[in-house]
Amino acid sequence: MSSSKITYLNKNKKKDYLYILDIDGTLIDSGGAGRKSMEKACESLFGQTIKLNAKDVAGRTDSYIFKHILKKIYPKNRFSVDLTEFKTVYIRNLLEELRDKPTNYLKGAREFTDFLEKSSGYTPALLTGNFKKAAKIKLKEIADKFEFGAYGDIKTNRNDLFFDALGLYQKKYNKNPDKTVVIGDTPFDIECAIKGNAISVAVSTGPYSKEDLKAADFVLEDLSQWPSLLESI
Ligand SMILES: [Mg+2]
Incomplete structure (x- = not known):
């Protein structure tokens, strides 16, 4: 039509x-740019290698994913990591991931x-x-x-x-x-x-x-x- x-x-x-x-x-x-940027943020903030697959993140909010990651890293402890810090590093990584790449x-x-x-x-x-x-x-x-x-x-x-x-x-x-x-x-x-x-x-x-x-x-x-x-x- x-x-x-x-x-x-x-x-x-x-x-x-x-x-x-x-x-x-x-x-x-975005070819997994969000997932990669989150994984990199975990590496630099917590020194942890986290592997996120498409269904771990699809349909979820970024705040949810962050909390889910923290639970994986610190299963027993109460955590006090600031979302603002994670967000800053994540956004910086995302900009880098998508720089010069045409949007699909x-x-x-x-x-x-x-x-x-x-x-x-x-x-x-x-x-x-x-x-x-x-x-x-x-x-x-x-x-x-x-x-x-x-x-x-x-x-x-x-x-x-x-x-x-x-x-x-x-x-x-x-x-x-x-x-x-x-x-x-x-x-x-x-x-x-x-x-x-x-x-x-x-x-x-x-x-x-x-x-x-x-x-x-x-x-x-x-x-x-x-x-x-x-x-x-
Ligand atoms: Mg979606």
């Missing part, structure tokens, strides 16, 4: 739909975010486990297409971020969206949508298969299927 047809379809759209998108595995594939936007991601940004009646937002700074570093030039975002800086539970995102919408527009759609690549994204009474859309461009994601209202191969998704919602 051509984008001109989409514009026509939505020309008289009066309702406001809030589209909340995840980053890793949904909009981009997943299929349909750029076109879809362009459409949401330019079309009236749609509010594009982010809901990501990434620290806010990490989200900007990873998204590069498409970061500004989103009106606001809920990030994993403090909260360890992704579901709580949904209410942060909704709250930001309510604060900005002084009303509730007519429909809210959550798009992500993990069962955690689906759970988050369900907890928020939102429409869940899963994409199989992350570490989970379509079968793993079948609990979603809509399961897509990738974001290039956005025109038919918009018609269905």
Whole structure:
């Protein structure tokens, strides 16, 4: 379907739909840059070699991952390592990892975010486990297409971020969206949508298969299927 047809379809759209998108595995594939940067941070801060696999981190908030790492390193002790220090080292490593590397936007991601940004009646937002700074570093030039975002800086539970995102919408527009759609690549994204009474859309461009994601209202191969998704919602 051509984008001109989409514009026509939505020309008289009066309702406001809030589209909340995840980053890793949904909009981009950073090739494990986040994991590598965390592993390096553990090496330099704790002198420990930690191995994180894709499913250890997918759908989790950065604060959750950090706490999970600390539990692995200090299983018996109460720990008092400051998240701020970890964040600083992690962000520095991430900048280094991604410097001079072109961003690998997943299929349909750029076109879809362009459409949401330019079309009236749609509010594009982010809901990501990434620290806010990490989200900007990873998204590069498409970061500004989103009106606001809920990030994993403090909260360890992704579901709580949904209410942060909704709250930001309510604060900005002084009303509730007519429909809210959550798009992500993990069962955690689906759970988050369900907890928020939102429409869940899963994409199989992350570490989970379509079968793993079948609990979603809509399961897509990738974001290039956005025109038919918009018609269905
Ligand atoms: Mg993801």
